[in-house]
Amino acid sequence: MASRDRSLPIFDLEIDLARAASAGDFARLVIEAPTGSGKSTQVPQMLLDSGSCGDGEIVVLEPRRLAARMLARRVAWERGGEVGGEIGCQIRFENRTSRSTRIRYVTEGILLRQLLQDPNLTGVSAVVFDEFHERHFYGDVSLARCVDVQETRRPDLKLVVMSATLQVEALNAYLGPDTTHLISDGRMYPVEIEYCPPKERHGDAVWDHVLRTLHGYYKDHGVDGHALVFLPGTHEIRKTVDLLRRASWTKGFAIHSLYGELSPQVQDAAVGPSATPKIVVATNVAETSITIDGVRLVIDSGLERRSDFDVRRGISTLTIEKISRASADQRAGRAGRTGPGRCLRLWSEGDHAAREAATRAEIHRMDLSEAVLVLKAGGIEDVRGFHWFEAPEPAALEKAHAALKTLGAIDEETEALTPLGRDLSRLPLAPRYARVLLEAARHGYLEFFAVTAAATQSRSLFPPRKRRSSDLELVDFMEPTDGSDFQALYRAWSSAKGAGFHFDTCVRMGINVNAAREIDKVARQFADIVWPLTDVPDQDSVPDAETIGRILLTGFSDRVCARLSEATLACAIVDGRRGMLEKASVAARKDVQLFLVGEMVEVEGRDVTVRLSLATRIEENWLREQFPHDIQERAGAAWDDSTRRVVARQEKRFRDLVLESRQRGEVPREQAAEILAEQVAAGNLVLKKWDPEVEQWIARVNTLASFFPEYEIARIGDEERRLILTQVCDGAMGYKDIKERPVRPVLREWLPPHQSGLIERLAPERVQISKDRSVKVTYDPAGGKPKIAVLIQHLFGIKTTPTISDGRIPLVVEILAPNSRPCQTTEDLAGFWAGSYAGVRAQLRGRYPKHAWPEPDEV
DNA sequence: GAGCACTGC
Structure with a gap:
């Protein structure tokens, strides 16, 4: 028989909540309650049973699909029903609701999309934000939108925000003085915390420190329950697990790794019950998403891999960072779920005190172009002045606006949403990919691009490489004539689909079946949205390399790259950025000079590199011709206007690229290079030392330089001898x-x-x-x-x-050389490092006095 | 020496 566990700590709030609700005077409510208090299952029911929500629906936002599903099931059971009746659940690709649904558990993105369809949230009487302290991007934006809706159009809408302690003050300040505030205690066992910083003399790696600490602890205290070790990533996990398996004292322990990319089966094995004591070595998945029963000891490295967005360069980064104090507490709490526990922190108390209280919210760490587009589409004209819960950095907002202008999604001057922007906002996808999909549809290649775009959004099609050599990789799907890595990606996915997503067949190909299925569904969703917008039937064939390149250019014009030499994978990216091309890419072939990349992430591993992947070869005349011209004819009048704007924008962009990077004024070396270039052009300076690499550079640079003819003329003068020098002379x-x-x-x-x-x-x-x-x-x-x-x-x-x-x-x-005749010979370049430096130095001193320019003989 | 955390539309 269904029943509710009335001993849950949250029931202490029942009377207060009922009183607040029945008095009809609460529009905004903050509930402070930790995990394990029962708030996620009980608060929505209390709201419903209080009768204060009328006939309307109570929408509960959950940060994870699994949570939404499980909670709906649990609450339906408690109320003696089935999911889909009074209690419903809606996540992407799964809608179990009906006319009688009164409580609907949804994932955060669902509500955001619903707000676009129906800005008044008709039929919804309350929105409950669960686990708000996690501060996901969709949750943040949804809350801000709901507050806006309540203030402008729906004063009757009730908002409930449930959060752990940390965010509560900020929430109260944001929601205003009339906010009701209730506090509930969780039910947790005490966890004793011990700081174990590495000893000076060791100075060794994390894994050594983990092993020593764990071994020492077991020697002193004996083994009681399972141990959970937190590390930043798979590399560290692999090292640690190897050492643990080889150590003599771990006999009788079951040792498991646990991270998100592992298959659900392997994860279950790591989490499931075990007769012998377990040591689970995990990433952040074990901090929020996955719980392991019976953990009594937590060893915390205090590190995580954290994504960020470098606004200045427009590059996402993934670096190893110290976790915040809030995260550390969350990790420690994992030892106190079944009984009193202990947490060993591998850092010092002083270090701990100096750490940030909480991790910066996601909204500060990402590309905001999608956020800005969604808000504009939702009727928020002034996104900069929007009533954010936490306003993003102004520079990040500027970057997002600029990106949307490049795509033609918002007007160059007024910044109002264009018809094209309206279409882009309908796609649950990064705007640049949305732009590509619309373009693809006009050419009848929607399926190819929907699939490849979907593949970039979801889990990797190829799971982490196993030692077995039978597994295939993306390279195995490449053809010699390919011009794009997307072709291999599409081929790999097609073979999985061709096999009917048959498990064994896919495993033999090294393909993750679940990922392939998900891609199929996501791609179909994209196609369903784009189809009515264009109405061009899809062609039977897949696009050729040139078509792929030209179509991708509409969304990726700011990601054009050139190899720096045939000898290395180092690349120059427009805007003066640098990156390293992935080895297994079509662009790594010798004949490829220019290409664009789908992915560009700065990753911290053994070193820190901007990794360029999913490359597609392009040609410079495609850029010159500004490809969209030719669609204008095909696409018809409706598109002319926005397309023309895109073209204008792109043309301007390519002209401005170099100027922008100079104007950013990162360091005086940029200007120094400029002056040197002028000097060389005027014949005052000659190259003294010939660098054999220069010749190779010239070829590459000619290509890049040809994008910027105006720039060269404007900046260097009309001399025939032109030399653009970057980087080092500086x-x-x-x-x-x-x-x-x-x-x-x-x-x-x-x-x-x-x-x-x-x-x-x-x-x-x-x-x-x-x-x-x-x-x-x-x-x-x-x-x-x-x-x-x-x-x-x-x-x-x-x-x-x-x-x-x-x-x-x-x-x-690095000498970026010109395409004019005299400079292409060694004689012309020779002697650059000559003694005429003194003259330049005098000039530099005048312009940049604060720098101590070295004496000529020091250089 | 071995390729990079976690979510979500």
Whole structure:
């Protein structure tokens, strides 16, 4: 028989909640309650039973699909019904609701999309935000929208925000003085916390520290229950598990890894009941998404891989960061769910006190173009002045607006949503991909692009590589004539679909069946939305490489890359950015000069690299022709206007690219390079030292430079001899600065703000530059060598190879050469490093007096 | 030496 557990701590609030609700005077309610208090199942029922919600629906927002499903099932059971009746559940691709549904558990994105369809939330009388402290992007935006709806159109709408302690003050401030505030205690066992920082003399890796701490603890206290170890990622987990399995004292323990990319079966094995004591080595999945019964001991490395968005470069990053105090408490709490527990933190108490209280919300760490588009489509004209719960950084908003202008989604001047923007907002997808899908549909290639776009949004089609050599990879699906990595991706997915998503067949191909199925569903959703907008029938064939490249350009014009030389995978990206191309890519072939990339993430692993993947070859004349022209004819009049705007925008963009990067004024070296270039052009300077690489550069650079004819003429003058110099000569001008100052203050000026944490943790003490153009970096060994690559990259704009012997890194001189005749010979370039430096220096001194320009003989 | 956390429309 169904029943509710009335001993749950949340029932302490029942009377207060009923009183607030029946008095009819609560429009906004904040409930402070930790996990395990029963709030997610009981509060919605209390609201319903109080009768204060009339005939309307109570919508409960959950951050995870699994939670929405389980809660609906539990509550339906408690009320003696089935999911789909009085209690419903709606997540992507699954809608179990009916006319009689009164409580609807949904995932956060569902409500956001519903708000676009129906800005008044007709028929909804209350919205409950569960686990709001997790501060997901969709939850944040949904709350802000709901507050707006309540204030402007629906004063009767009730808003309930349930959160752990941390956010409560901010919430009360945001929601205003009339907010009712209720507090409930959780039910948790005490967890004793111990700080175990690494000892000075060890200075070893995390995994060694984990093993020593765990072994020491078991020796002193014996084994009681399971242990859970938190590490930042799979690399660290693999190392730790290997060491644990090899250690003699772990006999009789079951040892498991646990992270999100593992299949559900393997995850279940790690989580399931076990007769022998378990050691589970996990990432953040075990912090919120997955609970493991019987854990009594938590070992916390205090680290996580955290995504961020570097607004200045427009690049997503994934770096290893110290977790916040709130996260640390959450992790520790995992030891106290079944009985009193203990948590060993592998850092010091001083370190702990210095950590941030809570992790910055997702909205501060992502590309906001989708958010801005969704708000505009929802009728919020002034997104900058919007009543955010926490306003995003202005620079991030500017970047998002600029990106939407490039796509033609908002008007260049008024910033109002264009008809094209309206169409883009209908797609649950990053706007740039949405743009590509619309373009693809006009050419009759919707399916190919819907599938490939879906593949970039969901779990990896190829699961983490196993040791078995029989597994295939994406490369195995490539053809020699391919011009895009998306072709292999599509082929891989097609073969899974061709096999009817048959499990064994897919496993043999190395393909994750669930991912392939999900891609199928997502792609179909995209197609269903785009189809009515274009009405061009899909062609029978898949697009050829040129068509793919041209279509992708409409959404990825800011992601054009060129290889720097055939010898390396290092690439230049428009806007003066740098990256490293993935090895298994069509763009890694010798004949590819220009390409665009679907993915661009700065990843911290053994070193820190901007990884470029999902490349598609393009040709410069496609850019010149500004591809959209040719669709205008096909697409008809309705599209003309917005398309023309896109074209204009793109043309301007390519002209402005270089100018922008200069104007950002990152460091004076940019200007120094400019002056040097002028000097060379005027014949005052000659190249003294010939670098054999220069010739290779010229070919690449000619291609890139050809995008910017106006720029060259405008900036360098009409001299026939033109030379664009970037990067190093510049570094050379700033040498003395770096040489004589401890490097930290320099870094503080130069590193992007979100990476300033690097300075304290890992900055080298000094950087020295010798006359032979090699850089010697003396650094704190605890900082680790991967960081050096980052430092060099930021200091000099140079990508170094990760292998560093004896601390010396060759400083590569990059000379971006011209396409005019005289400069293409070695003689012309020779002698650049000549003694005429003195003249330049005098000029530089005038323009940038605060820099101590070195004497000529020091250079 | 071995490729990168977690969600979600």
